[in-house]
Amino acid sequence: MTEQREERAAFRIKSAEIVVSALFLAAGALVMYDSVRLGATWGDDGPKPGYFPFYVALIMAAAALVNLARGFLITPEKNAPFVLAGQLKLVLAVLVPSAIYAAAIIWIGIYAASVVFIGFFMRWLGKYAWWKVAAVSLGVAVAFFFIFEIWFKVPLPKGPIEAFLGLD
Amino acid sequence: MDEIQSLMQGFGVALTPTNLVLMFTGVILGVIIGVLPGLGGANGVAILLPLTFGMAQQPGGATSAIILLSCIYWGALFGGAITSILFNIPGEPWSVATTFDGYPLAQQGRAGNALTAAFTSSFVGALVAVLMITFLSPVIANFALEFGPPEFFAVYLLTFCAFIGTSKEPPFKTLAAMMLGFTLAAVGTDPVTGTLRLTFGSTRLLTGFDFLVAVIGLFGIGEILLTLEEGLAFRGAKAKLNLRVVLDTWKELPRYWLTSLRSSAVGCFMGIVPGGATPASFMSYGVARRFSKDGDKFGTGMVEGVVAPETAAHAAGTSALLPMITLGVPGSPTAAVLLGGLMIWGLQPGPLLFIEQKDFVWGLIASMYLGNIAGLLVVLTCVPLFAAILRVPFSVIAPVIIVICAIGAFTVHNALFDVWMMVVFGVLGYAFKKLQYPLAPLVLAIVLGDNAEASFRQAMLFSQGDLAIFFSNKLVGFLTAAALALLFWPLVAWILAKARNR
Numbered sequence: 001m002t003e004q005r006e007e008r009a010a011f012r013i014k015s016a017e018i019v020v021s022a023l024f025l026a027a028g029a030l031v032m033y034d035s036v037r038l039g040a041t042w043g044d045d046g047p048k049p050g051y052f053p054f055y056v057a058l059i060m061a062a063a064a065l066v067n068l069a070r071g072f073l074i075t076p077e078k079n080a081p082f083v084l085a086g087q088l089k090l091v092l093a094v095l096v097p098s099a100i101y102a103a104a105i106i107w108i109g110i111y112a113a114s115v116v117f118i119g120f121f122m123r124w125l126g127k128y129a130w131w132k133v134a135a136v137s138l139g140v141a142v143a144f145f146f147i148f149e150i151w152f153k154v155p156l157p158k159g160p161i162e163a164f165l166g167l168d
Numbered sequence: 169m170d171e172i173q174s175l176m177q178g179f180g181v182a183l184t185p186t187n188l189v190l191m192f193t194g195v196i197l198g199v200i201i202g203v204l205p206g207l208g209g210a211n212g213v214a215i216l217l218p219l220t221f222g223m224a225q226q227p228g229g230a231t232s233a234i235i236l237l238s239c240i241y242w243g244a245l246f247g248g249a250i251t252s253i254l255f256n257i258p259g260e261p262w263s264v265a266t267t268f269d270g271y272p273l274a275q276q277g278r279a280g281n282a283l284t285a286a287f288t289s290s291f292v293g294a295l296v297a298v299l300m301i302t303f304l305s306p307v308i309a310n311f312a313l314e315f316g317p318p319e320f321f322a323v324y325l326l327t328f329c330a331f332i333g334t335s336k337e338p339p340f341k342t343l344a345a346m347m348l349g350f351t352l353a354a355v356g357t358d359p360v361t362g363t364l365r366l367t368f369g370s371t372r373l374l375t376g377f378d379f380l381v382a383v384i385g386l387f388g389i390g391e392i393l394l395t396l397e398e399g400l401a402f403r404g405a406k407a408k409l410n411l412r413v414v415l416d417t418w419k420e421l422p423r424y425w426l427t428s429l430r431s432s433a434v435g436c437f438m439g440i441v442p443g444g445a446t447p448a449s450f451m452s453y454g455v456a457r458r459f460s461k462d463g464d465k466f467g468t469g470m471v472e473g474v475v476a477p478e479t480a481a482h483a484a485g486t487s488a489l490l491p492m493i494t495l496g497v498p499g500s501p502t503a504a505v506l507l508g509g510l511m512i513w514g515l516q517p518g519p520l521l522f523i524e525q526k527d528f529v530w531g532l533i534a535s536m537y538l539g540n541i542a543g544l545l546v547v548l549t550c551v552p553l554f555a556a557i558l559r560v561p562f563s564v565i566a567p568v569i570i571v572i573c574a575i576g577a578f579t580v581h582n583a584l585f586d587v588w589m590m591v592v593f594g595v596l597g598y599a600f601k602k603l604q605y606p607l608a609p610l611v612l613a614i615v616l617g618d619n620a621e622a623s624f625r626q627a628m629l630f631s632q633g634d635l636a637i638f639f640s641n642k643l644v645g646f647l648t649a650a651a652l653a654l655l656f657w658p659l660v661a662w663i664l665a666k667a668r669n670r
Contacts, residue, residue, distance in 0.1 A: 013603075020603055024344050031351050034366050046629040049363040052621045053354040060347035066340040082602060087397040094396055095595065098389070098570055102587045110575065118567040126563030140568055144575065152219050154579055 009081030010088040017071030021064045028061030093125065109159030111141045171303055178530030181231055182538055190236040191535065195543045196550075198243015203251055203554050205395040205562075207569060209244035209485075209502040210611070211387040213237050214380045215576030217509050224513040231531040237509060238489070238532065239539040241502050242294070245485045246547045247554065249286040249478055254279060254555055262445040262481035265453040269466060269473030280413035281420075282474050283551055288421060289428060289475040291544045293483035296432035297439065298536040301490050305522070305533070308494040312519035317626035318637050320495075322647035324620040325638075326654070327497050331609040333654030334447060338604060345600065346609040352377045353617020360625055372585045379508055379614040380580045383501065385590040386607050388573040390597020392566055414548060417471070424475045427456050431476045435483025439499055440491055445484035452480035486536065493529060494519060497616070501608050504615045 032040075035050030035057065042051070083091070101117040108116075118137040122128045128136075145167075148154045158167065181187075201212035220233035248263035253270035266286060273282035315323070328346055332339050355366045356376025367373040431452035438448035456476035457466040466473045488499030489506070496517035498504040510517045521529050547554070557565075577590040600607060631637035639645040 016599065016603060020599055020605070021344070024348065027348065027351065031354075031366060034368070038363060038365060042633055046360075047625050047633075049358040049361050049365055052624065053351060053365060056347050056350040056354065060344055060351065063340045063344040063347065067338075067344060070338075070340075083397070090396045091393050091598070094566060094570075095393060095591075098594070099591050101570070102574060102584075102591050105574070105578075105587060106584055110571075110578065114571045114574075117571065118564075121563050121567040126561055128563075136564060140571070144571070148575065148579075153222070154219065155582075156575060156578060157584065 008085045010083050010085045011081075012079045013082050014071060014074040014079045016082040017074065018068060021067035021071055024064035025061055025068065028057045028064060031057035032061065097121070105157055107159060109162055110156045111145060112159055112161050114144070115141045171306055174306075174526065174530045175302055175534060177527070178532075178534030179538075181228070181527050181531035182235060182534040187232055187235050187531075187535070188538075190232055191239050191539050191542050192546065194236045194239025195243040195246075195539060195546050198240035198245075198543075199247040199250070199547060199550075199554055200243075200557060201240065202244035202247020203557050204565065204569060205257070205391060207572075208248075208387055208391065209241050210500075210505055211384045211573070211576075212244055213240050213502055213505045213509075214383040215388075215572060216240060217380060217505065217512070218576065218579035220509065221512065228527070230510075230513045230515060230525075231528050233509070233513060234506070234528070234532050235535040235539070237506055238535060239542070241485070241506070242536075242539045242543045243546070244502075245294075245482050246287060246290055246543050248481075249290065250283065250547070250551060250554055251558065253282045253286060253474070255558055262449045262477075262485065264446070265449040265477035266474055266481075268453065268477075269468070269470050272467070272469035273471070273474065276469055278469070280410070281417045281471060282469075284414045284417035284548070285421060285471045285474045286478045287544055287547050288418065289431075289479040290482040291540055292428050293432050293435050293479035293481070294486045294536070294540045297436050297483040297486035297490075298533070298540070300436050300487060301493075301536065302533055305490055305494045305529075308490070309519040309522040312495055313523075314643075315519070317623040317630065318640065318644045319647065321620065321623040321627050322638055322644050322651065323495055323497055324616060324623065326647050326651040327491075327616075328609065328613070329651040329655040331606070331612075333657040335606050335609070336447070337606045339658040341603070341605045342609055345605045345607070346613050349610040349613025350617045350620070352382065353379075353614045354621070359618045359622050372583075375581065377589065377614065378580050378586065379611060380505070381577045381586045381589050382593050382614055383505055383611055384573050384577050385593025386597035386600070386611065387501070388576075389570065389590060389594025390601060390607075392569060393594065393598040394601055395562075396566070420471060421475070424472050427460070427472055427476050428479050430455060430459070431479035432483045435480035436487045438480070439484030439487030445481050445488065445500060448484040449477035449481040453477045486540075489536075492517065493521060493532065496619070498612065501611045504612050508615050 031053055035054035038050035039048030040050040040054035041048055097117060097120060101113055104113045104116070115137045118140055119133045122133045122136060123130070148156055149167075197216070198209070198212065201207040202209065216237065220236065223236075224230045224233045248258065249266055249270070251257045252263040252266040253274050256267050256271040258264040258267055270282045270286060273279065331346060332342050335342050351366075353376070355373055356364070357374070358365050364374070434452040434455065435445075435448045438451065439445060453473065453476050456472060457463045460466070460470075460472055462470060462472065485500065485502075488503045490499070492498040492503045492507050496507065498507045507517050515521065515525060515528065573590060574587050577586045578584065580586055597607060600610075627637055631640075637644075638648040
């Protein structure tokens with residue numbers, strides 16, 4: 001990437017540490033709650049189902065508390081940027097389309113979704129000519145179709161387009 | 169000399185035409201996986217694992233499947249060196265130390281020498297480790313046949329405590345990540361009583377979280393997101409590798425025999441300890457620098473500085489399979505994925521494999537010898553081809569890798585839910601990597617969680633809930649004590665450091 005990066009921090013280590021350890025703490029609490037519901041004690045025939053997860057979650061929550069405390073203790077001079085604004089933009093530019101891609105498979109099948117996904121990337125981030133975009137994205141989808149459906153006989157999700165072509 | 173005889177039988181199993189083709193396919197795929205950003209040994213094997221489900225059903229198919237997958241692993245180990253030397257991008261964490269001298273060598277136009285040295289010493293390291301596996305694993309397996317639930321739980325405990333004691337990440341973060349893995353493993357059906365746990369009424373969570381999906385998301389998507397921060401283009405040195413350069417380097421290499429030997433020893437030892445390959449490569453680089461007479465020139469492009477970390481990393485990566493096949497406890501994330509594969513194919517990893525599945529075990533060990541020879545041949549002849557892959561612009565390669573990851577996640581259970589989970593794990597992997605939460609113990613905990621819990625509960629049933637069972641005989645007492653020592657090592661080290669500063 002030759003263009004100028006935005007060097008402003010989107011957010012810093014301290015907030016990231018605090019958020020992540022708080023999430024760990026919440027996960028620990030949730031698991032402990034469900035384990036207690038199942039019985040986290042010693043039953044007639046040995047430990048109940050919630051026994052092991054309860055203590056695992058307890059240790060996780062305790063470790064999360066330490067990490068949380070250490071997060072709060074990060075001094076301003078040590079509080080380096082977690083991610084720069086320019087970097088975050090690039091990361092989101094991949095993450096958001098990936099999430100949409102994962103969601104779109106259910107409607108249009110994995111092949112059509114892959115064509116759109118790869119095409120979008122090449123056109124938007126790579127600025128390729130349309131014919132190159134079409135060649136690569138269609139080529140990859142067709143190659144995968146042959147590898148998975150025909151060679152390895154692993155059926156992947158298909159949508160209306162495959163049904164129309166009679167490939168389903 | 170039972171081992172030699174078994175090994176010869178193993179060669180008989182591994183040397184069929186099908187298996188040889190699979191070996192080369194595996195190595196080539198592995199090198200490509202090792203070269204590509206976002207695809208490494210662990211998730212490369214995870215993505216291809218579902219494709220072997222059908223293969224493993226046929227008689228002798230499980231051996232072919234493990235040969236394919238383990239050769240992908242060898243290939244990925246070789247591939248990591250290519251990106252480190254030519255592009256200064258370590259493809260795998262254990263190739264970081266290779267960049268110190270490998271990239272300067274490439275900048276001086278000696279990329280060919282650096283690559284030849286790296287590949288050859290990788291091969292030597294692997295060979296030493298495979299020799300060790302050949303002769304040590306039957307002994308360990310035999311020994312482990314006596315293990316009951318308390319001993320197995322103690323081994324698991326030792327494995328996980330070793331992460332806390334040896335990892336360079338903060339111990340409480342290691343602990344949190346590890347426990348998250350155990351929690352994810354507990355979701356779904358309780359292995360002992362069959363009760364549903366932590367599903368919160370969702371039918372999608374009935375079968376729990378699959379470690380393959382976690383691996384693909386954490387390592388694959390997470391790695392892509394991290395790579396993106398660095399921008400969209402890679403710039404690398406030209407790779408020219410011809411016979412003359414190879415022979416010239418080979419003439420130079422015997423000079424470093426002592427370094428190789430030392431690094432192999434460090435690698436073999438560290439590889440058995442979980443998460444060992446990366447520390448092993450750094451350690452042996454450090455040791456080589458201290459002992460070499462050109463120690464002060466390290467970092468400016470010394471061939472010896474490439475030999476040391478590569479030998480150790482490959483030795484460690486290979487010997488990580490020793491605890492996996494003998495005890496059922498993997499030494500690295502990739503070994504963990506291979507172990508998961510064994511379970512999916514219906515093989516119970518552990519000491520019994522050496523009795524019940526002789527062909528499988530010795531076929532695998534024989535394929536380690538052959539696979540590494542195949543690997544050396546492939547990388548020495550095809551480097552320019554593999555380097556060309558990295559010149560494909562990231563805006564093309566990134567979406568293709570994400571598509572491959574998505575297909576890999578889907579094929580695990582034919583569930584779209586897994587593809588969504590993969591994206592979630594990707595975000596987790598990205599955040600964890602940046603905040604120094606280690607991923608290896610997380611993955612190992614997901615794989616081993618059910619087994620660890622079952623052996624713990626069986627041991628507890630045995631002793632009526634008395635924890636003293638973990639000290640009830642010499643063996644289990646030693647394992648537990650060693651585990652506790654490793655667990656509290658960071659605390660001891662911290663106190664010592666404080667005391668010294670005072």
